[in-house]
Amino acid sequence: MRLDVNALGTFYRMAREGAGLAAGRLTRMTGVETQVGITKLNFMRGTEIRRDFGDGTDRVGVRVELSGGLDGHSVVVFDRESALRIVETLINDAETDEFDEMNRSAATEVGNIMNNGFVDGWADVLETVIDVSTPEFIEGTTVDAFFGDIDEAPDDDDLALLFHSNISAIGTEMDIGFSHYLFPRRESMAQLLEQLRTNEGIEYDKLDGFDRMAEQGAEEVAKTATTLTGIDTSVEIRRLNFVSLEAIPEAVSNETLVGVAFEFDGTPSGYLVFLFDEASAHEIIDAMVPMSPDDGDDEFGEMGKSAIMELGNIMASGFLDGWANVLDTTIDHSTPEFIHDIGSAAIDPVIIQLGESQDFAFVFDTVVVADGREFDCEIYAIPDESDLERALNDLDVDKIDETPTTAEFGEIENT
Amino acid sequence: MKTYGTEPGIPDPVQVGISELVVTEGDDTLKSYGLGSCLAIALYDPDTEIGGLAHIMLPNGDEIENSDAKPGKYADTAIRALLRRMVERGASYTSVEAKITGGSDMFEFESFGDGVGKRNTEAAKRELEKLGVPIVAEDVGGTEGRTVEFTPGTGTLTIKKANTDAGVTEL
Known part of the structure; x- marks a missing residue:
């Protein structure tokens, strides 16, 4: 199929x-x-x-x-x-x-x-x-x-x-x-x-393989977050969506959120955005830099910002290295861009850029949460469509389960 | 607690989503949430109080096949569609005025070139100039998101930013 x-x-x-x-x-x-x-x-x-x-x-x-x-x-x-x-x-x-x-x-x-x-x-x-x-x-x-x-x-x-x-x-x-x-x-x-179908397209099993790979990437992100913040986190929602570009920002909260955005380049290229609600961002900063002057008001100081960006950076590497290893390629990501703004406003620049060449996108939606503490992180990975098709056609489905996602954090829990 | 349909009285704002445009009149309020690099284009005729709001995401529909199917998606096609629908409803073309807001550039990604927000703003200005519609007020660019509300009756465009210090601006 x-x-x-x-x-x-x-x-x-x-x-x-x-x-x-x-x-x-x-x-x-x-x-x-x-x-x-x-x-x-x-x-x-x-x-x-x-x-x-x-x-x-x-x-x-x-x-x-x-x-x-x-x-x-x-x-x-x-x-x-x-x-x-x-x-x-x-x-x-x-x-x-x-x-x-x-x-x-x-x-x-x-x-x-x-x-x-x-x-x-x-x-x-x-x-x-x-x-x-x-x-x-x-x-x-x-x-x-x-x-x-x-x-x-x-x-x-x-x-x-x-x-x-x-x-x-x-x-x-x-x-x-x-x-x-x-x-x-x-x-x-x-x-x-x-x-x-109007062109060659993708074998369904490849999509299935890619989704399993993304699942590993998501587990990796949760594990990274736990290691860095000491907050015990887990993946709550994870699914692969196919949606019109306009639907992506509309699914994001109209509340003010804190986020870290990346562009990534390779096969595939695309955008990766991590979004936290404000309470979670404060909790993370407290956990990562306990001595920071952040007192829970709306502003995030330089120390706070850099803590969030650092976390985003390492989570992005975990996520994308997983893809790159399975696809046997290199995916580079940009330096992190910090954002503290209305949730949908943080996503619309990305869909505008992609909108120049596509109407729809595959979105890897992931929500990472913590038990009993504030840690709600929504992750949007939105690959460029043409690159994705190429990447998927090259995907060796048998390779997924045996490839570790990152060297840094070792073994994969395959749950 | 039985409620049948929308009650008269103070109407809820009508939400204008991305790539949508809505034309209305009088005290009705049109609202678009969380514009980042998207642009809100408000047109109104102060005499007839007919006006509309478009929430566009891309600059040039004329270069795209099938852009008629979704005129609200592009700056140029959205402006023309707003004008046409307003005139059909009784607005006078020559008295229509424009207010625009949005078009921020929140990220400096390499792939974004000069900025996706800037491209939208420029395209809207070009089209309005071509059609002879004066821009009477604007709040565009910057690095912040905006939530906007527009009431054709008064021509007021209210802009709210996430950063509480900036508060609410009225154009």
Whole structure:
């Protein structure tokens, strides 16, 4: 199975189109204004999807099976509370907190109309017909309840392509949000990718290999951070996204953040940005330079800045050396640029530069956190598309597990 | 707590995302968050109180195939699209004025050349000059991000920077 940017771009348009139609139908049904949040094409492993569901929230879902132009499963997942609030707007009744038969059928109806919205959007883009099965209502807290018996949902180590959107209510007190997952069946997806592909593209297994490599890079970053700061950190989220460039800054917080940015040059070249919230930045500075005069106000002194840049520099080396070793090449990175500004403003220069030659980007999203202490670090690695394709085609997939990511910090934990 | 749709009263600002443009009138407020090197272009006709905001990311759409599909992405195509939509709504071309902000250059990367923010600002000025739309106020460049709000009724463009000392500027 091979894929290229054109094919993925069409998939991305499908995801967006579908989310738009689904949001519109929810609005018509409930009278609540809705908006589509970030729509992503995620390449995710089973372990990552499990993390999405890991917080023990009660959820309800409506699931349908697709066949025809696209085979797979489409699942709308609401927080249980959101689903109840939606049901309340539909059935003029007192507040409810149980899914009795009536509520259940109302929720199923809503989920079904949303699923159909997505499916109609995809069918439009693909100019085909997609058949939808009878909807199934699911109530549960774990990932297994929703996806456990879906064959195409990935096992822990498999990389699945899935469409992921969020829709939320706006301008009301009503807090509604839901996630949508599409798991296409592999053969069906391969066939579509083949139709949509306009050039040689990349072998899917290479992308899988590259993602495993990035996983090692992320673990390395967490380990480096722990070594340097003494704060015990771990990787919380890690996924490979394919998104339109505009969606990248929109996914970043509008809060003021502290960051370190690099450009890197080689095969691939691109940009690497580490972003911390202000509290985390202060915590890191305290940990790295305990004697610094930083007293927790908004400004970061010279010592503080250089501590953050030093940490960024070493984390960047850890991340990129991992890539370079597996790709058997050299990737140089620039000196660090410190930034203390609105989060999205720290990313938009990068997408503007890339935007001169591409509309979409693969983004390696990673979030590193610490237990019980402030350390939230978002990492965005955004390679130049043409270089990436070249780098991936040269990738020797068998080499990944045996190559240590850096010499400096030794062994790799392959979790 | 049942709420049906958006209540009248004080409307929430309409968000103008990257590569988007919105035309409206009167007291409606248009808002773009976290502009770094992107540029916000606000056009308005003080007589009819019709105006719009574009949040552009690239300078020259005319050089790109298919730029019509997303006019809000490029400085030149966004300005023309804003003007056209405003005139369609009843604005008078000759009284339209422009305010621009954004276009910072936060990083000195080699690959960025003279600066990605600077390129956007220059392109917008060129297009406005070509169309004879006067720039009545600007706050461009520098190294800081900006969040902006624009109200066509008053023509006020409010700029907020992350650095609290800089506070809020009104153009």
